[in-house]
Amino acid sequence: MHPSASGSTTNISAGPAATPEHGPNAAAPASSESAAIALVGNPNVGKTALFNALTGYRRHVANYPGVSVDLARGPVRGASRTLEVLDLPGTYSLTPASPDEAIVCDVLCGHAPPRPAAILAIVDATNLPRNLYLLSQVLEVGLPAVIALNMIDAARARGIEVDARLLAERLGLPVVPVIATQPETVAPLVPVLESALRAAPPATRVPLPDALARATSALVASAPAPLQPAKALRVLADPDGHSEKQFFKLGGDRCVLAEAREALRAAGIDPGPAEVRARYAWIDRILDGVVIRNLPPGDTWSDRIDRLLTHRVAGVAALAALLYAAFYTIYAGAQPLMDAIDGGVGWLGLRIGELLPAGALRSLVAEGVLGGVGGVLAFLPQILTLFALIAILEDCGYMARAAFMVDRLMRPLGLSGRAFIPLLSSFACAVPAIMGARAIGDRRERFITILIAPFMSCSARLPVYTLLIGALVPAHAWLGGWVRLDALVMLGMYLVGVVFAIPIALLLRKTAFAGPSTGFVLELPGYKWPRLRTVLQRMYLAGWSFVVRAGTVILAVNIVVWALGYFPRSADARAALEQQQQAAGWDDASFESQLAGAYLRESYLGRLGRVIEPAIEPLGWDWRIGIGVLSSFPAREVVIATLGTISNLGEETDARSPSLRSAIQAMTWEDTGKPLFTLPVALSLMVFFALCAQCVSTLVVIGRETHSWMWPCASFVGMTTLAYLVAWGTSAAGRALGL
C-alpha cells in the first residue's frame, strides 16, 4: 500500500522521477562485479551483529548506541555472485547530527564511495515506530531495498508481535525476520538480496504538506545537476546543515534556496518539524495492525534493574564497587597465571643459555628475545582479563547507564555523559576510543574528549604498573584480603590520569573550545545477558593484537636495544678489568659479573645513556631507566622488554634471576651498589607512564580525527612535559617523605 496523496498533501516524487544517477538501470551494469549492499539502520539495532553473521567477520558489537563509527566491507557469497556488504554507523535520520552519522548520509547520497547498489535496511522489532522514521527517508533515495526485521526474539520476550507479511505488503518490499545474533536465521536474507539487486527502487513516498512539496520541487527544478526530491527535502529541512553544504558544493543556487525557504515561511511551515510530523503520520498508517503489543502489566525487567543500578545511593555505590572490583580482578585475578608464564620464560632462557655456545647468538636469544619480549608476553592473561571485563560491561547495557549517571558530574568540564563512553573504553585503548568520539555531535565536546582520552591508562600501561607494583609495593592487605595495598596503588595510578585530565579539560573549555554547553541525548538500551561469543571475540582480537605487537614493534625495538647494549665488547675493557682482578683479588664469578657490567657501560647504549643522564637525574632515575623510557616511545610495553634485556645484559648468565620482577628488584646503582628501584623511583616512573603520550598510533588518530597536525603535536609536547614535571615532583616528594 502506498498511502495516497489526499487533501492538502502531495507526493514529493513530483520532480524528475527516475534521476539518471539512481535509476534502476544504474545498478544493472554492476551486476558482473561484486555489488555493494549498504546496511542501514538506527544505532544499536544489530547492524554489526548482522554484518558479522553474513560475512563471518568479527567487527566490534556492543549494547550501546554509537559502537561502529566507520565503514567496513565484507563479502557474502550468494548463489550466483558475491555480494559486498557495507557495515555503516547507526543514525536516527539522514539529517546527520554527528560525524559518524554524516558517513551514512554521504554513502547513501553518493557523496562518498563506495556506491551501494542496494540497501539492507535493518529495523528493531521491539521499537518499530522510531525505526521506520529513518526507513521512510532511506526508501526515498532511489535504491532497491530489503528489510531485515531484527531482534524478533527480544520483541517476543517483551510481548511485542510483528506481522512481517502485512508489513511487507504495506511497504511493497521484502521483509525478512531475523535474529542477528543467531547466524543460522540470517541465511534466508542472501537470496532475497540477490533478487533485490535486479528490482526497481521502491516507489514509497511519504506525502508532504503542499507548501513543502512545492518548495522541494522548486529546488529540484532549479538544480544545475540532477537533484533527487529526497535530497532537496534534506537541504530544506536542515538549514546550515550537512546536506545544505553538499548542495552548494554541487553548484546549488543560493537565491533559489532562499526563495524556497521564504515561501515556506510565508506559508507558516517550518520544514524540519513539518517533515517529522508527516513521516510519523505515515508510520502510524503503515504500522496500524502490524505491531501487536501484549505487554505484561507491571515494570519491565530492565526497569527493575535500573531502579537499583541508577539509584541515587545504591547506584553510585554500585558504580564505585564495580570499578574497584574490576581493578581487583585485573590486578589480582590474573596474577597466578602471569607468574607461571614469567617463570616459564625465565626457565626457558636459562635452558637455552646452556644449549647455545656463549657469544652473541646466545645473548640475542636469551637476553634480547626471551628476556625482553618473553617478559612482555607474560602480561597476556592480564590484558585478556581487562578486555573480558570491558566486553561484559559493554554488552550488558550498563555503559549507557553509567553515562546517564555521570552526565551531571561531567557538565562543568564542558562534557556530557556521551563522552563518558569513549573515555571509559580508553582504559582499554585510546585509538578506538578517540574514533568513538565521532558519535559526539558537538564539535567542542568531541575535541575535548579526543584530547583527554590519552590520559586514561590504556592496556599498554597496565604491564608497566603491574611489574613495578609487584616488585616494589609491600604486600599489605586488610578486610580479609579484599582491600590490598597493591590493588589500591594500581587504582591510584589510573586515577592520576583522570585527575590530570580534569584541569586540562577545563583549560580547553575556557580557551580553545569556549562556548555554550551541549545537550545530552542518549538512548538507553534494555539490559541483556552479555553474549559469550561477543566477549570471546573481543578477548581474542585484543590478545592477538597484543601478541602481534610483541612479535613486531616490541621485538624490533628490543633487538635494536639489545644490539646497542651488546656491542662493541672491546678487548681493552676485558684487559683493563683483568689487571684490576689481580689487585682486588676477585674470584672468577665476581670477575664475570664485573665484566658484564663493564661491557654494558662501554656499549653504545651505555654511552647514549650517559648523554641523556643529566636530563633524567633530577627524577632519581639512572641511565638504564632513561633508555627504557626512551625506547618505549614507539609502544609503551617496550620498556618492560628493554629493562629485562638491560638487566640481563648487566649480569653474568648464571646469576640471572628467573623472573623479571626479581631482576628489577636486584638492579643496583652502578657506583654505590644501592638498590636502583626504590618506591619513589617506581612511583615516579609509573606516573610518567600514566601521563606521557608515548603512542604513535594515538597521535596519528588524533591528527586524523581533528583534521590538523597541531593537536597531535600539542598533545605530544604537552603530555610529555607534564609527565616529566609530575614524575620529578613525585620523586622529590617521595624522597622528602623518606619512602
Next chain:
Amino acid sequence: MPLDTAPVRKMLRITGVSASDPLTYRLMEMGLIEGRQVQVLRRAPWGDPMHLRVGDYELSLRATEAALIDVAAE
C-alpha cells in the same frame, strides 16, 4: 506543563514542542512529537538528566532540553 517539571511515572502526552534548533529537531525525529506518550521513569543521582520512556524505547535527556517539550497528564 514543561516535561522537566513533570511527575515521575505518570503517563504523559506531548502537547507541543517549542524551538527548532538542531537538537530539538533531532528529539522530534526520535519520536518526541505532539500526541505521543512519554513517561518520566526517574532522574539521575544528581537530579539531572532524566530517564524517559518514549513509546517503545528509553531515552536520557537533560532538564534544559526537556523544558522545551510541553506535556499534559493523561
